[in-house]
Each structure stands twice: as structure tokens, then as C-alpha cells.
Amino acid sequence: MNGLKSVVEQLSTIYYEYDAAQQTFWADSNRQDKNYSLELVSITHQLRSHGIEYSVDQEGNIRIGSCASWTKRLCERGAKLLERFTCSPIYVTGDTLLSGAKPLGLFEIKPIPCTIDLSTYDALIFTSKNAVEVLAATHPEWKLKPSYAIAPQSAKALKRLGGQLRYVGKSHYGESFAHELVSQLQGMRTLYLRAKEVASELGAILRDQGVACDEAVIYEPCCKPQSAPLVLPRKSVVIFSAPSNVNCFFKHARWDESYRAVAIGTTTAAAFPEGITPVIAEHTSLESCLRKARELSYM
Numbered sequence: 001m002n003g004l005k006s007v008v009e010q011l012s013t014i015y016y017e018y019d020a021a022q023q024t025f026w027a028d029s030n031r032q033d034k035n036y037s038l039e040l041v042s043i044t045h046q047l048r049s050h051g052i053e054y055s056v057d058q059e060g061n062i063r064i065g066s067c068a069s070w071t072k073r074l075c076e077r078g079a080k081l082l083e084r085f086t087c088s089p090i091y092v093t094g095d096t097l098l099s100g101a102k103p104l105g106l107f108e109i110k111p112i113p114c115t116i117d118l119s120t121y122d123a124l125i126f127t128s129k130n131a132v133e134v135l136a137a138t139h140p141e142w143k144l145k146p147s148y149a150i151a152p153q154s155a156k157a158l159k160r161l162g163g164q165l166r167y168v169g170k171s172h173y174g175e176s177f178a179h180e181l182v183s184q185l186q187g188m189r190t191l192y193l194r195a196k197e198v199a200s201e202l203g204a205i206l207r208d209q210g211v212a213c214d215e216a217v218i219y220e221p222c223c224k225p226q227s228a229p230l231v232l233p234r235k236s237v238v239i240f241s242a243p244s245n246v247n248c249f250f251k252h253a254r255w256d257e258s259y260r261a262v263a264i265g266t267t268t269a270a271a272f273p274e275g276i277t278p279v280i281a282e283h284t285s286l287e288s289c290l291r292k293a294r295e296l297s298y299m
Contacts, residue, residue, distance in 0.1 A: 003050035004064060011046065013039045014152035014159070014168060016062070017283045019291070027060035028156070028287055029099060035159055036060070088235040088260070088297040090290070093245040098290050101239065104230070106248040110222045111138065112196065118142055122188035123166070125181070125213070126150065127174060127202065128242075129157035131193040134219045136161045148184070150177045151284050172265065172284040174200025182209045189214075196220035199243060199267045223248040234258040237293045240278065241286055243271035260296045262289045 008018050015036040016025045025043055027036065043062055047054050053066045090101040097103065111134045118124075118141050126132050127150040135142050146166040149155040155168045167184060169177040178200070189212045192203045196217050206213040221244040230253035232238070240246050241264045250273060261278035263269040264286070269278050279296065281288040 003052055004047075007043070007046045007050055007052065011043060012168060013043065014155040015039045016043060017152070017285060017288055019282060019288075021282075023064040025062035026287065026291065027062075029059065087294075088237050089233055090237045090239065090293045090297055091232060092239040092241070092286065092289075093249055094241065096241075096286055098239075098286060101290060101293065104238075104249075105224065106226075106230075106252060107221050107223050107244060109134065109219050111219050112217055114138075114216055114218050116191070116216055116218075118145060118191070120189065121145060121191045121214075123148060123185060123190045125190055125192040125202070126154045126158070127177070127192075127194060127198070127200075129154045130195065130219055130221070132157040132161060132163065135193050136163070138218075148181060150174065153285055173267065174198070174202045175205060178202040178205035179209075181206065182211060185211045185213075188212070191216060193218055197244075221245075221248075223251055226252045229253065232256070232259065235260070237262065237296045239286065239289045239293055240264065240268050241289065243268055246271040260293075262293045262296065264289050 015028045016039050018025050040060060044054065044056070052064060055063050057063060091104050092098055092101045093104050093106050095103050095105045109130050116139060118139055124142065124145045124147045126147060132154055143162050143164065145164065147158050147163045148167045149158055149165060150169040151172040152168060155165055158165045169180055171177060171180070185206065190206070192213055192215045194215060194217060197220070203213050203215045221242065232253065234256060235258045237260045238249065239262045240249065246268060255276060261272065261276065263278040263280050265284045266280060269280050272278055279292055281292045
């Protein structure tokens with residue numbers, strides 16, 4: 001499968017995530033624009049160019065291998081599922097709607113009033129979709145500036161809201177993202193739009209490397225008040241997409257030893273209390289977290 005490895009390395013997609021274990025390019029189930037179709041064409045073109053067999057299912061997922069081989073795999077998977085009587089409930093800590101997962105709505109995004117003259121900047125840097133959404137609601141002129149996104153989730157928000165997406169990070173983590181940007185942003189005055197508390201020193205790293213980078217704090221995630229302690233069914237699987245989600249959950253709920261946790265990345269995983277080890281999703285996206293949660297729900 002050297003050809004497949006080459007295809008995966010060459011592609012830079014935001015609406016598709018490659019799952020090596022399942023040999024599948026999973027499509028974003030919440031896709032809402034034409035860019036998804038462009039990525040579908042790009043991936044299938046590359047696969048054909050490398051002589052790699054594939055099939056596209058009704059959801060737009062691209063499965064590597066012949067239709068016959070996938071039929072066999074699906075039958076085997078179905079047989080294994082029938083061996084299990086029940087599956088565990090899945091929860092996501094925020095308000096995001098994910099198929100098969102119940103939103104707990106434990107936190108909210110609170111915009112922080114901030115006067116920003118965007119005309120003085122050459123580029124904008126985002127490390128979360130929340131920052132994109134808050135800036136879009138308060139500074140419509142942001143669309144005129146080239147934007148750099150740390151990961152597909154913030155990149156999709158940029159596309160959806162009409163921004164000028166210039167680059168999507170490869171590593172999806174703050175400090176590594178900063179190093180990726182150094183060569184691209186030299187000679188430019190940049191603005192990093194961020195939360196009140198962040199896990200990385202992205203701005204400081206850029207400045208240390210000679211990039212003119214200002215920072216603007218435009219939002220903070222806040223825990224919503226709860227009228228009663230949160231109690232989930234035994235064996236629940238809970239998805240956490242940020243360190244703040246972890247803090248909110250443990251503020252309102254007591255952890256049961258039967259629960260399983262899925263963290264969107266290593267930074268979020270590090271925020272868990274001692275003694276609780278979450279499973280880390282393959283990609284830094286809620287879709288990837290949901291796939292991992294579904295696997296755990298049948299264990």
C-alpha cells in the first residue's frame with residue numbers, strides 16, 4: 001500500500017479524514033458547501049492515478065479496496081455487532097450535534113469585547129473555530145485578510161463564514177503550528193485571535209522567530225450553572241474537545257469507574273484528573289472522536 005501512503009501524504013483535506021485502521025477516508029457528516037465535492041474529486045483522482053481500488057458509499061465516505069472486499073468486511077463487522085446485546089450511551093460535553101451522541105451543554109462561549117483595527121494586519125491566525133465565529137460576528141472586515149488555521153475544524157469554520165483560508169496546519173498542535181508558520185509569515189504583521197486561556201505559547205514562539213505577531217483575547221469558554229449534579233448511566237462514553245470541557249465536566253459530575261472518555265488530542269488528555277486515562281482520537285476533530293466513542297460503546 002505504498003501508493004496509498006503517498007496519496008494520504010500528498011492530500012491536504014479538511015472535509016475528509018483518513019482512518020488507517022478502517023482504510024477509509026471519512027467524510028464530514030456536517031459538510032455544507034461545495035468544497036466537500038472538490039475534495040471528493042481530488043481524492044478519487046489521486047487514488048485512480050495510483051491504481052488503487054476504492055468505492056464511495058451513500059454518505060460520501062471513500063473506502064479503499066474493491067466492492068467485494070468491503071462487502072465481506074461489512075458482513076464480518078455486522079456479525080460481531082450481533083454478538084453484543086447493547087451499546088453504551090455516548091455524550092459530548094458541549095452543544096455540538098453529533099449523530100448518535102447526546103449534547104450535555106455544560107459550557108458556553110462568552111465573547112470578550114475587544115476593539116481591533118484589522119486594517120493594520122496582513123494575516124490572521126486561528127487555533128479554534130470559536131475564535132473564527134466570534135470575530136466574524138463582530139468584525140465583518142475580517143474576510144478581507146488571509147487566514148491561517150491550526151486544524152480542519154477551524155478551517156471549515158473559515159470556509160463556511162466566507163474567510164480567506166490560506167493555510168491549514170499539519171500537526172494540529174499550537175507550538176508545532178507556530179513553527180510551521182514561521183517561514184510563511186516572515187515580513188508580515190499578524191494577529192493571533194485566541195481564548196482568554198490557551199495551552200500553547202504560539203504567539204511567543206512566532207515573535208521569538210522574528211514574526212511580528214500581536215494577540216487579541218476575544219472569547220472565553222465558561223461553565224454553565226447546573227441546577228443539580230450531573231449523573232450519567234453506567235458505561236457511558238463521554239467526548240471531550242478541550243481542556244475547558246474537562247474542567248466543566250468534573251465541576252458538575254462525579255466520575256464513575258465504568259465511564260470511558262475520549263479526548264480530541266493530547267492537550268485535552270493531559271487535563272484529566274490523575275487516575276483517569278482517556279482514549280485519544282486519531283484526528284483532532286469531533287467526527288474522529290465520535291468514531292472512537294462508537295468503538296468504545298460496543299466494548
